[in-house]
Amino acid sequence: MLKIMVVDDSSVIREKISRVLQDQQFELVGDAKNGIEAVKQFKEQRPKALTLDITMPLMDGIETIQEIMAIDDEARILVVSALADKPTLIKAIQLGASGFLCKPFSDADLSEALEELLEDLIDG
Amino acid sequence: MIKQLSSNKGLTLAALGLLVLVVIFVFVYSSISNRNAEFSTARLQLTELDERLTYYTASNQDLFAAESRQFTVLASSDVGKAFPQFTQLSRALGANDVVRSRSITKEIISKLGKNVEKQAQLRDLSLWAGLLLFFAYFLLIVIPQILKVSQLEEVEVEAKQESADIMDTINEGLFLLDGNHDIGIEQSKSLRDLFRLDRQLEGNFFDFIGQYVPDKTVQTARDFLELLFKKRVKEKLIKDLNPLDEVEINIVRRDGSYENRYLDFTFNRVLAEDELQHLLVSVRDVTKEVVLRNELEAAKEEQEAQMELLMRMFSMDKSTLKNFVLSSEAGLDEINQVLERRGYSDAEIRSKLVSISQQAHRLKGDSAALGLHGFEFTMHEFETQVGLLQDTQGGLSGKALLPAVTALKDAFSQLDRIKGIATRFSDFDDLDGDSDSQITVASRANSGQASLHTGVAAQLQQLASELSSRRDVRVNLNTFGLQENEVPEAYRDVVASSAVQLLRNSIAHGYSSPEQRIANGKSDFLNVAASLVQTENELRFVIRDDGQGIDQEAVTQKAKELGLIGEDEANVSVAKLIFHPKFSSKDEVDLDAGRGVGLSTVYSMVKQAGGSVMMSHAQNKYCQFQLVFPLSN
Amino acid sequence: MDNTEIEAFVTSLQDFFDKLDDKSVNIGTPFLIDDINSYLLDYTGVISITGNHKGTVFFTASKLMTSRMLQTMGVVSTVEEKQMDLVGEVCNTVSGNVRREFGENFLISTPIVMQGHADTMKVSNIKDIYLIPVVWNSLKSNLIINIKESKS
Known part of the structure; x- marks a missing residue:
């Protein structure tokens, strides 16, 4: 099973994503509500992939991508954000994010995005 | 392009085949001719010997010895090997035997003669066979190849013409971008029309587009194209991030006035031998679609607002509504008149604020009582703006009232909408022919409650x-x-x-x-x-x-x-x-x-x-x- | 249209007068009108605007005001032509300033100047046109802003 973690400041979104993750071939190894927690857990657990919110307190998603890429540039990051403006998403991908999903999203949207993320893992 | 390469290859192979054929033929023919020539020379030598021998006698020992040496050499040549008689001849000559020498000579000459004839026939035959072979080869292989190439060339010329026609007539603007983001020379004709230009586009894409869109968009486009040129980033992933889809551009017309258009840029990777070389850019004018869509959206919004109002107004008594419209109109007009009154000093402005805030509060109350929340909210906003000004210390200028006046403008337009619907109600009544009746559309709609309302x-x-x-x-x-x-x-x-x-x-x-x-x-x-x-x-x-x-x-x-x-x-x-x-x-x-x-x-x-x-x-x-x-x- | 854009027009007009002399210019309380014609004074400069906002901005001044302005600027002749030139210049300066501030999405044409009233001017069906009185040396001019948000 592939290790994955969820980063979002909203507990509702974290729960929703976690539920969908458990139905897929992922092993949920972490669950963080801001970038600082996320980086800390990432270092400990070294997951292969993570879902990441952009607007978060303390350390935002963009900064988190940079930190995580510095630790492991093979990590796959799915940006899950309501902040869907193009410059931000482009920036996220430039920094190393592998995909994005705009809030609000359905379970099916999330599954599809995760499948693509997984496919990416196998390819890469 | 690739097809043409292969046809050239065919032609080259055909030519190569022809060359091999020629070499073989020349070799065969020349070896036959050489042999024939050697045989002829040998016959000539023998004929001369026969003549000389008529003068020789057995006593001419020296001469015989010389002849014998000459024919010993000849005997070891190719011709000599073919005819063992040469060895006999050289021996006979060595033995000074005129008669025997002459008879052997004659024998060889006659045999050689037959041989030379045969060889000449063979030579002629091989010449004809060779020519025939050339002809056949040419006919069956070379000519079809040449024809094929010329046909392809024709197709290519035709294709070039066709693609030129396409580029001249296609509605979309098409061009290529290279890795340095420079605009390619091959461009569809409509591209320049989209930007109202007389000339082709040239130079750096971002410099060009920067003339029409805000810097921020250019920067985003730059980042986006950078991602597109990175092969590892999936094209599908970033497709939706294109900042130049339905981008609004501002074009200066020849007369100096401005024109707004919406252009849709699509970028596609062009891969050659698995290497990303260019981006194919297509540009479409989507102004009509965008304008239409925006209008539809605005109309829908307007309709929804109207529906809400309508539902509210249905539950309302007609004369109550009429009174509300009239008194609100008068109220808004009064506020506006107060503002219009001359007076721009701080004290004058403040006294205006006092009187308009009272009026606004009444309008807010009246609309709340009728449940017309849109209007109520606007008046609340107006009141808030006025309140902020009243709380402001120091000199007030008319300019500070702009936000409040904007709210007032919204109030006017909302009231206009309410009035529009109210008017339609009464039209409805007129159609029914009982406009004088006290029974209103609203009360008929929920007659049970009519007396309460x-x-x-x-x-x-x-x-x-x-x-x-x-x-x-x-x-x-x-x-x-x-x-x-x-x-x-x-x-x-x-x-x-x-x-x-x-x-x-x-x-x-x-x-x-x-x-x-x-x-x-x-x-x-x-x-x-x-x-x-x-x-x-x-x-x-x-x-x-x-x-x-x-x-x-x-x-x-x-x-x-x-x-x-x-x-x-x-x-x-x-x-x-x-x-x-x-x-x-x-x-x-x-x-x-x-x-x-x-x-x-x-x-x-x-x-x-x-x-x-x-x-x-x-x-x-x-x-x-x-x-x-x-x-x- | 956002208040910031209207404010930019007012501020830049204020600047123009501030630089004219040391007398302060007064901005009256803005109000709404539905008929531009009745508020036009002797000379009017018209600026049309396209971009995210579409519409027209008018600067209209009384002859008394323009004559006084010309005097202040040291122009001796006050023939019609000079008066119109002046109003044109005011509009040019104002529109130039606003364009510099709002750039791409706020496109402003070269102003035209007209004299007296124009009956062809649009009458709005509701009061949605801003009028901002500008008073300088007790002389009157109006800044009229008729701009509709273009849906985009």
């Missing part, structure tokens, strides 16, 4: 239910003498507006929690009674609630904070304070209370109508307002 009473009930649901309180309102035909025409507006303000005041200030009320020995809901009584010479409106009454101490304290009275002043009339334009006891401002203009508005309206206001109260027991208006008959 008339006049000031209906407005107050509506407001009470609105406010109780909005503030989650329980209110029981009883009215008397406030049905539509019971309020004299002359005082209808002032009674309606005052009643609304006073009811709001009761609910906002008089309400306490059900627990507290029960503890005070009251029912768990707030009771409010509003009545209108007409006597011979006066009209008396009374509104009374069994709420908290007025906290005299709190009012005095608040008045001191606001600087309305001095710190050590005591025993000031509460009534005077609560009717002051600046007074409000609520700390927070919301839609229902807290501006402090409610009671002062009532006061100035009643005064203007020639009436008077009285107030009485008892803490934790009740609060009552009484408005008295003179009647001439």
